[in-house]
Amino acid sequence: MPRAPPYVWTLIELYERGAARRPLELSTEELGLMLGLSQQGASKHLAELEKEDLIVRRRNARGASVLITKEGSDTVISIYSRLRAAVEGKAGVFEFHGTLFTGLGEGGYYVSLAGYRKQFVKLLGFEPFPGTLNLTIGAGEIELKKQLGLLRGLGLTGFVHGGRSYGPAKCFRATVESRYEAGALIIERTHHGEGVLELVAPVNLRKALSLKDGDHVRVLVQTGDATNGSGGH
Amino acid sequence: MPRAPPYVWTLIELYERGAARRPLELSTEELGLMLGLSQQGASKHLAELEKEDLIVRRRNARGASVLITKEGSDTVISIYSRLRAAVEGKAGVFEFHGTLFTGLGEGGYYVSLAGYRKQFVKLLGFEPFPGTLNLTIGAGEIELKKQLGLLRGLGLTGFVHGGRSYGPAKCFRATVESRYEAGALIIERTHHGEGVLELVAPVNLRKALSLKDGDHVRVLVQTGDATNGSGGH
DNA sequence: ATTACTAGAAGGCGAGTAT
């Protein structure tokens, strides 16, 4: 998206108000108010837009009307198209690059517990291999993992078993090395630090990919619809 | 769409490059090139974005990596959502306000010619009443009508009949007074000026709406998918 | 009531340069 002059926001505002559908009666004062701009500033924006043939104006007794030209509509639609491609196409996937290491085997223990295992089957659609793949992710990706934690994901509920309580966790569908289906675990209180990504899969990934400690592994995590939580700020 | 500071375009550019999915390795020089900005300018934009918590940066040996935060993604998605609502929701409809007048009856003659009549049936799905409704549109709406002429619409092909040739024309689905289905005609060489909107309908609109000359009529013209011809400029 | 000119302030920008 090349940098656009400030008055493009004004064009978008006019577009939102339907000025591409019919001449919009609007004083420069009102427009300024809408944009957080002075009346004079709004006037200048309109003058610029008209000079660029993005709008046409018609003066009348009390004010003027604004109509967006075909070129103006195309400008707005072109911005929209690029945003659509970016938001709909790319978002919803987080990419991690991790280094394999061997954990303490606790992951495998948890996964094999019926209380969690049955939930994995239900949520991910596969019987998990009784062991997790532990990856150390780059420091820059920790922020990304934190963002995962903010998303809904697939919820694993906690339970009590044998007098011990097991906490709730979160899970996301993931793909390992573009080939293997997996689940990325987000566990609130884990023995691992925040720089670790833990994966469950229907197969022994370490064996299936012939991995050894220190190998690099690429993981794509699906976060669901990108437009969820589109409230903005 | 409230006015946004210029660095929001930079945020969008970063988003397009996938910086919301994984840390993006990018020098300020490259970013400047992408945005038509100097290296220093790009650096400033990044500093601003970081100050607003829209991105996080991590410095490394050769350059730095940029990752868009949840707040940053929300900002982009919020802009996208508003644009989507405006473009998908509103566009594709032009609104005209016209004043009824009585033509010379030529419209009715043309409409009843088999060469045109059969095309109306095929394109609009109704047998046209042998007469057109002529509206004088406001001067400000002439530009809008010109824009109609630039769109594809439903094409009526010309023909020769009885030694006379009848030219091609264009037609758009329309709704009169929110109640009656109609077709809005765009005729290249017409006896009417450009300030006239001519409508065909399956019924006698003048009678159905109890209209007399001078009455005001509101017409919504469907122009088809708004994202057609989204090339921009 | 409008729109829009002018002048001066504020902020964005690039060049040079420090780190």
Place this chain on the structure above:
DNA sequence: TATACTCGCCTTCTAGTAA
């Protein structure tokens, strides 16, 4: 090599005011 500071230019903003 990078990033980012200062400085001067230029664009954009608001205020005052004309039309």
